[in-house]
Amino acid sequence: MKPILIMGGAHIDRNGTMNKPYITGSSIPGTMREDIGGGAFNVASNLAQLDIPVIFSSPRADGNLTFAIKNKLRNLSNFIDFPIQLEGNSPSYTALKDKNGELIAALADMQLYDELTTESFLTEKLRTKITQADIIITDANFPAHISSAIGKLKTEQCRWYAVATSPAKVKRLQPSLPSLNLLSMNINEAIELTELTKHSIPELIEQLHNMGLKSGIITDGSNGLHYFSNHTQTISLPPYPSDKIQDVTGAGDAILSGFIASTQKNATAEEALRTGLAAAKITIEVNGACSEQLSTKTIEAIMQPD
Numbered sequence: 001m002k003p004i005l006i007m008g009g010a011h012i013d014r015n016g017t018m019n020k021p022y023i024t025g026s027s028i029p030g031t032m033r034e035d036i037g038g039g040a041f042n043v044a045s046n047l048a049q050l051d052i053p054v055i056f057s058s059p060r061a062d063g064n065l066t067f068a069i070k071n072k073l074r075n076l077s078n079f080i081d082f083p084i085q086l087e088g089n090s091p092s093y094t095a096l097k098d099k100n101g102e103l104i105a106a107l108a109d110m111q112l113y114d115e116l117t118t119e120s121f122l123t124e125k126l127r128t129k130i131t132q133a134d135i136i137i138t139d140a141n142f143p144a145h146i147s148s149a150i151g152k153l154k155t156e157q158c159r160w161y162a163v164a165t166s167p168a169k170v171k172r173l174q175p176s177l178p179s180l181n182l183l184s185m186n187i188n189e190a191i192e193l194t195e196l197t198k199h200s201i202p203e204l205i206e207q208l209h210n211m212g213l214k215s216g217i218i219t220d221g222s223n224g225l226h227y228f229s230n231h232t233q234t235i236s237l238p239p240y241p242s243d244k245i246q247d248v249t250g251a252g253d254a255i256l257s258g259f260i261a262s263t264q265k266n267a268t269a270e271e272a273l274r275t276g277l278a279a280a281k282i283t284i285e286v287n288g289a290c291s292e293q294l295s296t297k298t299i300e301a302i303m304q305p306d
Helices: 039-049 063-072 124-132 144-153 170-179 187-194 201-210 251-263 269-284 296-303
Strands: 004-007 011-018 030-037 054-057 079-081 092-097 103-109 135-139 159-163 182-186 215-219 225-229 233-237
Touching (some): 004 124, 039 054, 039 079, 039 135, 039 159, 063 079, 124 144, 135 144, 144 159, 170 182, 170 187, 182 251, 201 215, 201 233, 215 251, 233 269, 251 269, 269 296
Parallel strands (some): 004 054, 004 135, 135 159, 159 182, 182 215
Antiparallel strands (some): 011 030, 215 225, 225 233
């Protein structure tokens, strides 16, 4: 199977949780958890765990992040890391939460993404990989001009999936919507992209079609997901129930990962979406955006219980 080329965010995520009540200007005891984040990275990691070979490329400014990625995925032989080394600081996100898990403040150092140029990121080797790819996946961590350049480099036959990333970043993908085969977004990202203040799911889908998007997955928390494709198919599915929810951060990325992995094996759209929902259930039952328990076997156990 030809590797899927995935390009986008990979950064250090630091989450600090205080053990005692927060007092402004004071040093509060607590714990700090560090992991690797980024929509594109989450999807790449998930796909590799689902036996889909991937090539992952992201901009980085030092070797620490590259080492952390290799260490995290050391047991996944079908994950090929292709970093683009640049000057500056590797992207990072640091969140401070109170003892109840509520966010107090966060610092997002994403300057390396924001200042990307086509010349610095789209090296000759990466351009070649894009032109040779059958499937590419990107996220909205890249500025709009990078996504547009990728769209011009890929072949017409190449399928292009994108991750909306966040309400603050999703509009970066707007110029590329007609070129995408599918956009994965949550309900808030869909609302931000369409600018519909009053909406229903059919209205959101109609507006996204009007903006040039062929297909999409809209996730809606406990309401499950809504899938649409080329004005001909709409599917809404509930999530698999769970009483062990720990962290919903990577649920949408897990859904897209399961969907793509399943379509690679010629599943129908509904089968692929159910695979994605099973992947999401596994993911939200651990802390962090990805679960080491994710595999084809654990997904099958959810979809086909004894």
